[in-house]
Amino acid sequence: MNILSLGFNYLKILTFCLFLVSIPAQAQDDLANVVILATGGTIAGSGKSSTASASYEPATVGVDALIEAVPELVELANIRGEQVFQIPSQDYTNERLMQLGRRVSELVKSDDVDGIVVTHGTDTMEETGYFLNLVINTDKPIVMVGAMRPGTAISADGALNLFNGVALAASESSRGKGVLITLNDEIHTSRDASKSINIRTNAFVSPWGTLGMVVERKAYWFRAPVKRHTSGSEFNIDSIDELANVQVVYAHGNMDDSVYREHQRNGAVAIIHAGTGNGSVTSHIKPTVIDISKSGIHVIRSSRVMQGGFVIRNASEQDDENRWVVSHDLNPQKARILAAVALTQPRSVEELQRIFWEY
Secondary structure, X not given: OOHHHHHHHHHHHHHHHHHHHHHHHHHHOOOEEEEEEEXXXXXXXXXXXXXXXXXXXXXXXXXXXXXXXXXXXXXXXXXXXXXXXXXXXXXXXXXXXXXXXHHHHHHHOOOOOOXXXXXXXXXXXXXXHHHHHHHOOOOOOEEEEOOOOOOOOXXXXXXXXXXXXXXXXXXXXXXXXXXXEEEXXXXXXXXXXXXXXXXXXXXXXXXOOOOEEEEOOEEEEOOOOOOOOHHXXXXXHHHOOOXXXXXXXXXXXXXXXXXXXXXXXXXXXXXXXXXXXXXXXXXXXXXXXXXXXXXXXXXXXXXXXXXXXXXXXXXXXXXXXXXXXXXXXXXXXXXXXXXXXXXXXXXXHHHHXXXXXXX
């Protein structure tokens, strides 16, 4: 074979290789643009050994490493990542909620962002997700993902959860459904979901059922959220400077009123009473709770029941007479989030109760 023939064959091979390289680049134009906002948690954790699934250090792995660990993400969307925080989720303050919320609000306004995934510790994921569900005015998908086991464990669940989260955020079928939570292949609305156990991958439950499942990158939907959220919300983070001071008091039979009085002195505008059963108020502290509400602090009765604590107004307690609000089916931690958002401006008892019915 002469030099000319060798050169011609080499040129053909080079042209073919360049063609192969160009195929993925062209295909990317048809994919959704998804931003992954990393905030820490177990999904970014690491343990000392592959068998350490419950003892590990959270929030040690950065967003770039999270993305690199799941190379299949490029098949789902055009991905870029940002490290917003690197913290365990129990360290979320109101200020950090606001910081994350403002960044999400900025991103969803961008034409080159089709969906957002927030990686988050599972301990307070339900609260952050519900907060975003209330204050981000968009129909673009926002998906919360986390893990129950660190990526170093042989039973790690974070990679698949992240893959499923990106699949949801990139899917047109996820639009208009509010902020979602996906772990263990399940799709939850952040409004309903709560963490029910801390050592299993099926940690999140919704008392009224999941919205659907993710199976091999495809979302299958079985119901839709009906409570107000995101694009249908009257709240907007762009008009909120800071969240209201709302505190939670966990009730039990032998409690005293000292925690109530301390929150009153510290300027709480509302107190969530995490009561037994139907949000009941222990009889010997009832005079204090009534006095608290008369002083102008909203008292909101919630239930400490783990799943499905449904508080009925004027059942077992005289809510109308005492000027109390009931949390409907929101657990204490989510009731705190809603009250902290709603009470960024003064509300009557009637107006606040209307909000709890609708959200």
